[in-house]
Every structure is written in structure tokens, then in C-alpha cells.
Amino acid sequence: MTENSPAARMPEIRVPGLLTLAGLIAGLILGAVLQGTSVLPPLLEIARPLGGFWLQALKMTILPLVIGLMFTGIIETAAAAEAGAMARRTLILIVGVLAASAVLGGVLMPGLLALFPAPALNLPPASTTPDADLPGFADFLSSLLPTNVFTAAADDAMLPVIVFTALFATAATRLAEEPRRQLALFFEGLAGAMIVVIGWVLTLAPLGVFALGLSLAATSGAAAIGAMAHYIALVSSLGAIFLLGGYPLAVWVGRRGLGAFAKAALPAQVVAVSTQSSLASLPAMLGSCRELKIAPTTSEFVLPLAVTLFRATGPAMNMGVTIYAATLAGYELTPMAIAAGVIVAFVTTFGTVSLPGTISFIASTGPIAAAMGVPLWPLGILVAVEMLPDIMRTVGNVTMDVAVTSAVDAGASEAEPHEAPQTLH
Numbered sequence: 001m002t003e004n005s006p007a008a009r010m011p012e013i014r015v016p017g018l019l020t021l022a023g024l025i026a027g028l029i030l031g032a033v034l035q036g037t038s039v040l041p042p043l044l045e046i047a048r049p050l051g052g053f054w055l056q057a058l059k060m061t062i063l064p065l066v067i068g069l070m071f072t073g074i075i076e077t078a079a080a081a082e083a084g085a086m087a088r089r090t091l092i093l094i095v096g097v098l099a100a101s102a103v104l105g106g107v108l109m110p111g112l113l114a115l116f117p118a119p120a121l122n123l124p125p126a127s128t129t130p131d132a133d134l135p136g137f138a139d140f141l142s143s144l145l146p147t148n149v150f151t152a153a154a155d156d157a158m159l160p161v162i163v164f165t166a167l168f169a170t171a172a173t174r175l176a177e178e179p180r181r182q183l184a185l186f187f188e189g190l191a192g193a194m195i196v197v198i199g200w201v202l203t204l205a206p207l208g209v210f211a212l213g214l215s216l217a218a219t220s221g222a223a224a225i226g227a228m229a230h231y232i233a234l235v236s237s238l239g240a241i242f243l244l245g246g247y248p249l250a251v252w253v254g255r256r257g258l259g260a261f262a263k264a265a266l267p268a269q270v271v272a273v274s275t276q277s278s279l280a281s282l283p284a285m286l287g288s289c290r291e292l293k294i295a296p297t298t299s300e301f302v303l304p305l306a307v308t309l310f311r312a313t314g315p316a317m318n319m320g321v322t323i324y325a326a327t328l329a330g331y332e333l334t335p336m337a338i339a340a341g342v343i344v345a346f347v348t349t350f351g352t353v354s355l356p357g358t359i360s361f362i363a364s365t366g367p368i369a370a371a372m373g374v375p376l377w378p379l380g381i382l383v384a385v386e387m388l389p390d391i392m393r394t395v396g397n398v399t400m401d402v403a404v405t406s407a408v409d410a411g412a413s414e415a416e417p418h419e420a421p422q423t424l425h
Contacts, residue, residue: 016206017358017387023206024213024384028225031217040218047211054201054208055380061198062366063153067165068191069351069363073309074169075184077350080305089411090302093404094310097249101312102346105238105319106338112234112320118327119227121220140336144343158370159340166347191351198359202383205358209384212377228381231324232388238320239313239392246312246396246403254406256292264291265402272398276390278307281398288402298409303401312400313393314364315345321361322368325378333372341372361386 027047034040080087146152146160153161172183217224250261268284275281282303289299319341326333344367351363361383369379 020205020209020384023210027210027213028217031214032221035218035221044218047214051208051211051215054204055376057201059376061194064190065194065363066348066367068187068194070165071169071187072191073351077309078173086301090305090408093407097312098315098349099346102315102342105316106342109320109323113327118230119223121223123330156370158367159344162344162347202358209381212381228385232385235317235320235389236392238316239396242313242316243396243399246399250403250406255410256406264288265399268398269395272394273391276394278394278397282307285402289405292406294406294409299405302405302408306401306404311397313396314349317393318364318368319345321365322372322374326374328378329375331374337372341368344368344371358383358386
């Protein structure tokens, strides 16, 4: 990430992660302990509207945040593609891995839930979907493009809005420099302002998730606590799959030995666990590349680009989160709903890679849930435990960053000197 990139200019927001987790635990325990007592109903009369109000505040930020981030992300990706042949090779690998991540997330999470079912929760019937005719392929195609983008936005039809935004941003890359720059600055400002607003909302997260956890445990008891542990294990396993996927990529495409890659990547993985930040792991990743004898001109260009634009585990784990949220809410997903989620998970990942973990969680899973028709309230609870799966996210991303760098280096022609790519601005 360069100093002039839009991601580097986004405001820094601190989210009370440990306090939010403590709020969820307190709400779940209190709801389970007080279940069936006369004390609980008066508490629920306060907790339920309070949790609903916090969710509503969270929901109002998602659409403008995603539009601003997507636009700036696509503009930045297009600028990276103009930096030379090495940048194009890197982007092709990145796009391929991210597409595979989204598809595998949509396929693997339902399979994991079939093998390891989620704890049954005693939810009200209103949380489940009513009987209706399943949408077909024609309905899915017609849902991709809005007849009126403003009406679609007002109706919370996230998929057509995202498709329109992607087309609009791609068209903007063909404009002359001045109007393109003005549009980019506008959407960068929109995203930045929404990040500040969502930071304010997340400051109240300990209180909001306490209220939601209390309401959930009031009906489901200790099963709600078991569901959180079950969720962490299943979603983290998706990240572990992509972590392991970095090894064959480095061996088969990067032409590095398995043992050599594992040894070289280990220090960067340790830093990733301790910092939960791909950016903070960048010096260690550069060291891993030196250990693998990757050309400095490759590693010093590819790794900053990968840190800026690439989160290999993102689409898979975000799909896993949303599918689990649907299960938690008793919402039965159709194949077309999962397909819509896969598209949104892939497209939106280019706009959220540089955000703090909790804000990235909301910005990436919220649009997927909206596109799939999944209620938002489970995400408001799951955000409290995101710091635990986020460890696996970071380790998987760091491993794939080094693997992709080795693959780009191996793809460069040995007959030609390594090119010196242009600096990204």
C-alpha cells in the first residue's frame, strides 16, 4: 500500500473488540441464567428494542459504505493493472484465487453444516422463510440488473446495486484523468465518511451485542453459547483450507519446495497471529521472499500490491459467515440465493481489503446477507466474536500473499531481466 493510495488515506477507527466480546458473553450468560424467571421479561422489553435500534444504525451505513469502497477499489485495481506486465500477472492470479475463494465458500460451508450441524436454537417462527416457489434461473438473471438503481437501493436490493456500481466504476476508468480523479475523490470521501459513522455505531457495539445476546439466550439458553463456539470452529476451518491452499500454489506454480516454503513462510505466519494485520506482517513477508530467493523487484512490488488488494480468505469466510447466519436465523437458502452471495462476495472483496477487521466484517458480510435475503441480526451478534476467526483470516492471507508472490516470480521469463514496475499512485 502506498502513501497516496485511497486505502492509506482512509480514517483510522478503533473498535472496542474485547469489550464487545465481553458484552456478548455477558448477554448470553445472563439470558441463559434468567431463562424462565420473572426477571427476564422486563429486561427483554428494554433489550429487544435496544438491539433492534443498534442493528438499524448499523444497517443504514452498509449501502453507502459499500458503494464508496467498491468504486475506489475498482479504480485502484485498474490503476494497478496499468503498472506493467508484472502487475497484470499478479492481478490475474489475485482475481482467480478470489473467485475460487467465493465459490468454495458457497460450496464448502453448507457441506460443513451438513457434517457438523449447528446447535438447534428455539427461535420464533417469524425468523424462518415462508413457503414459496423457488426462484429459477430466469429470476436470478433478472435480479442482476436494476430497472431503477435508486428504487433498488430503497428496496434493499443489494445485488443489482452492486452490479450497477461495478459497471459504473469500470466505465469511470475509461474517462479522462480529470473527471476520473474527481469521481474517485467523491467516492473516496463517501467511503471515508461512512467509515467514521460506522466507527461511531461500533463504539456502541458492547451495548448492542449485549442486548442481542440476551434476547437470543432468553429463547435458546445455553445452546446460543454452543452456537458461537460452533460458528468460530466452522468459519475458521474455511480460512484454514485456504491457508493450506497456499502450499500447493507455491509448489506447483511457484516452483518452490514444500519444506522450503513452509520454513520461509513460518515467521510471517507468526507475526500474522500476533498482529492480526497483513500490513504489519509485510516486513516479515519480504523476509520470507528473500529466504525463497524471490527476486527483490518481484517481492517489493507484488507484496504491497497484494496487501492492498488481496484477501484470499475473505470471500470464502464471508460466505461462510453469511450461510451460518442464515442457519442461525432458521433461514433456508436456495441455490440461487447462494449464487447471488458468491457474486457479491467476489465483487465486494476489492473494496474492503484495507479496513480494520470489524469494519471489514460489516462492510463485506452485510451486502452478501442482503443479496441472499438473510436477516441482519445474526451478523450483529457474530461481529462480537470476529476477532477469533480473524486470526485465521490473517494467517491465511499472509500465506497466500507469499505463495502468489512466488508464483508471479516463477512466471517471469528467465530470459528477461525482472522489470521495474511503475509506482502505484
